[in-house]
Amino acid sequence: MTGEVLAGRSGNGxxxxxxxxxxxxxxxxxxxxARPATSSxxxxxxxxxxxxxxxxxxxAPWVVGVVVLAAWQAWCVVMKVPAYxxxxxxxxxxxxxxxxxxxxxxxxxxxxxxxLAFALATLLGVVIALLFVQSPLIEASLFPYAILxxxxxxxxxxPLIIIWVKDMDxxxxxxxxxxxxxxxxxxxxxxxxxxxxxxxxxxxxxRATRWQTLVRLRIPSALPYFFGGLRISSGLSLIGAVVAEFxxxxxxxxxxxxxxxxxxxxxxxxxxxxxxxxxxxxxGVVLFAITAWVSRIGxxxxxxxxx
Amino acid sequence: xxxxxxFTPDRAASSLSVQRVDKCYPxxxxxxxxxxxxxxxxEFVSLLGPSGCGKSTLLKMFAGxxxxxxxxxxxxxxxxxxxxxxxxxxxxxxxxxTLMPWATVADNVRLPLDLAHVPRREAAAxxxxxxxxxxxxxxxxxxxxxxxxxMQMRASLARALVTEPDLLxxxxxxxxxxxxxxNRLDSDLRALWQRRGMTVVFVTHSIYEAxxxxxxxxxxxxxxxxxxxxxxxxxxxxxxxxxxxxxxxLQHCKTLxxxxxxxxxxxxxxxxxxxQS
Numbered sequence: 001m002t003g004e005v006l007a008g009r010s011g012n013g014x015x016x017x018x019x020x021x022x023x024x025x026x027x028x029x030x031x032x033x034a035r036p037a038t039s040s041x042x043x044x045x046x047x048x049x050x051x052x053x054x055x056x057x058x059x060a061p062w063v064v065g066v067v068v069l070a071a072w073q074a075w076c077v078v079m080k081v082p083a084y085x086x087x088x089x090x091x092x093x094x095x096x097x098x099x100x101x102x103x104x105x106x107x108x109x110x111x112x113x114x115x116l117a118f119a120l121a122t123l124l125g126v127v128i129a130l131l132f133v134q135s136p137l138i139e140a141s142l143f144p145y146a147i148l149x150x151x152x153x154x155x156x157x158x159p160l161i162i163i164w165v166k167d168m169d170x171x172x173x174x175x176x177x178x179x180x181x182x183x184x185x186x187x188x189x190x191x192x193x194x195x196x197x198x199x200x201x202x203x204x205x206x207r208a209t210r211w212q213t214l215v216r217l218r219i220p221s222a223l224p225y226f227f228g229g230l231r232i233s234s235g236l237s238l239i240g241a242v243v244a245e246f247x248x249x250x251x252x253x254x255x256x257x258x259x260x261x262x263x264x265x266x267x268x269x270x271x272x273x274x275x276x277x278x279x280x281x282x283x284g285v286v287l288f289a290i291t292a293w294v295s296r297i298g299x300x301x302x303x304x305x306x307x
Numbered sequence: 308x309x310x311x312x313x314f315t316p317d318r319a320a321s322s323l324s325v326q327r328v329d330k331c332y333p334x335x336x337x338x339x340x341x342x343x344x345x346x347x348x349x350e351f352v353s354l355l356g357p358s359g360c361g362k363s364t365l366l367k368m369f370a371g372x373x374x375x376x377x378x379x380x381x382x383x384x385x386x387x388x389x390x391x392x393x394x395x396x397x398x399x400x401x402x403x404x405t406l407m408p409w410a411t412v413a414d415n416v417r418l419p420l421d422l423a424h425v426p427r428r429e430a431a432a433x434x435x436x437x438x439x440x441x442x443x444x445x446x447x448x449x450x451x452x453x454x455x456x457x458m459q460m461r462a463s464l465a466r467a468l469v470t471e472p473d474l475l476x477x478x479x480x481x482x483x484x485x486x487x488x489x490n491r492l493d494s495d496l497r498a499l500w501q502r503r504g505m506t507v508v509f510v511t512h513s514i515y516e517a518x519x520x521x522x523x524x525x526x527x528x529x530x531x532x533x534x535x536x537x538x539x540x541x542x543x544x545x546x547x548x549x550x551x552x553x554x555x556x557l558q559h560c561k562t563l564x565x566x567x568x569x570x571x572x573x574x575x576x577x578x579x580x581x582x583q584s
Contacts, residue, residue: 198405201372205399206422206470207391216418220409302408302450 087271092278095271103260103272107279110241110256113169114283117176118237122230124177125184132185133192133218150182154240158247172244172256179240183232191225192218224303227295234287242280321345321384322474322506323369328378330364330532337531338364342378344525344534348473351500351507353517353524355563357571361532362510366478369508370399382474398467399476402483404459406451406466413438413447416466423470437469438462440499457488464492468499474506482511490548493519497546514567518542518559519551526563528570535570538563 049055069089075081076088083091096103128146132139158175165171195218203213245258257276264273299305323346330339339361346352354362367373368380371387382390382397390397398419406415413434420430438444441461451459460480467475477496481489497520500507511517517524518540526536540559542550550556 196405198401198403199407201370201401202399202405202418203422204372205370205397206419208422212422216421217407220407223409302452 084268084270087274091271092274096275096278099272099275103257103275103279106255106257106260106276107283110238110245110258110280111283113172113176113241113245113256114238114287116169116173117180117241118234118287120173120177121180121184121233121237125181125229125233126188126226128181128185129188129192129222130214132189139189146182146185149178154179154243155247158244162244162248168248172241172248175244175247176237176240179243180233180237183229183236184226185229187225187229187232188222191222194225195221224299224305227291227298231288231291231295234291235284238280238284238287321381322348322350323508324381324384325365325368326379326381328365328368328375328380330361330368330373331376339375340531340533342532342534344537346506346508348506349504350523351497351509351521353509353511353521354527355511355514355517355524355567356527356532357512357529357567359532360527360529362527363478364532365527366399366476366508366510369474370397370476394473396470396472397474397476398470398472400460400463400467400478400480402479404451404456404463406459406462408451410450411447412443412449412451412454412462415451415462416447416469418466419470433469433471434465437465440468441465441495457484457492460484460492461495464496464499468503471503472505474508475500477507477509479510479512481516482513489516490551494547496520501544514560514563515551518556518563519546524559524563526566526570528567528574530574536566538566 050059073088073090076086076091081088087095128142132142154175157178161174162168162171165174199217199221200213203217208216241256242258245256246262249256249259249262257280260276261273264270264276323344325342325344328339328342329337331337342361342365344365354365356362364373368375371390380387383395385395389395406412407418410418416437417430417434420433425433434447435444438447441464443458443461443465446454446458446462451462454462463480467477481492484492493516496507496509509517509520511520521540524538524540525534526538527533528535538559542555542559
């Protein structure tokens, strides 16, 4: 199965390389270039797929991961390390499978908080950024408080929020939103202001209204910055959710992954602790990948970062 | 200063008139001093001078992006607020192409029409005509970065022409291009002007470009920015590459070159001896 997939990929890679070099030749527009292009394409086909740069680059991180996991497993087995100190990868996976209903239920709870906070932070961040660029006075009077919000550790204010806000989910979402909000505000505000001055003049000469300039010029110009903020905030909203759950969990309530980590710690069920940790990490990576993908779609073709 | 022609602008008829305009910046720099100028409908006028002579500042005032510190400016005898009404449309082409990188060439060219709420169908036809007029008919769907520098400038020109301006302002539009492309675009611009009969004000620091394009060259000098001469160019209406090497062309270039050199030498001498002109 894996062999098939890899063979398919390498075949694709070969064709891709051939297509790319022939396009390059076409772009040069030089007739003699056609011959070396075909020869380089055949040499690419003859080359073993494992040695191709694209394949190697894609495989390298997986190889590192497999090697580290194998070494970890071997160390645990050979040295007979007890599972309550360092569980082996296989023990973590079997724990994950065994306690799947419990752990994935917690994952859903954490994911709900994370996504709600991420959405809220994005919405609020954009609205606040739009407000900031309306007038220097608004920005001057509000920006210090945005910084204040950013520099206050959420662990320090989470207990307060959890006491003040009756609904636990709402309290957790609020904490996570506070963590994720600032990058969206600062990046979007920066983007809305980073507009080509020539284009500003063009809009002025054509008597564009404030609204037209915002929608047709400032917002598209801000997109690359906004997406940058989005990528940072996706991770921060997960961190915020987990931290808030920790604070709530220490108080004896909670359903999320942080709560499972706390409980597992109390019970010295270290494999479960690792399994919960693994789920948090994977969630973070997936969130990042999704925002990176959205950013690539949004900027495709025109922004330097996506070419 | 002796070379300055006293010009009494005929305010009723001129596309553009400028009376005793000064521009001082808050840091004390005098960008323009006592500028008087009138540009008649259908004229092709070049503002020629070295960097810092205020020619771009003057053009920006024509465009309404800058305002004079003192003095009066009139557009077709009226204040700036009337610009944009039928018969008084104005467009500007900048030093860079200033296209929106996220929009296609056609969308970029359509922008002035969109901002003025021109219906889509009519706008599409006018955009197609404007692109055709600058030789970019096939590139409407391309993104700006897929075009060469010269083609981007053509797109920028099409965007300025799509509103069918009565007054076209160009701020060293082809300065960043190679000489061959620039000559090509100069010829195209001249042909466009002949076809449309609009008023054109063209800022450049190239003597050859100014002489090739214009019916009149306004020569400016720096520190402080001012007009030192207003030279009519009596070349033929139809101008081609042969004109670039003809005797009258070279004679005009020589005259302008001497004017600029003399003025430069005079101002340099003044600075040396500390005498203010």
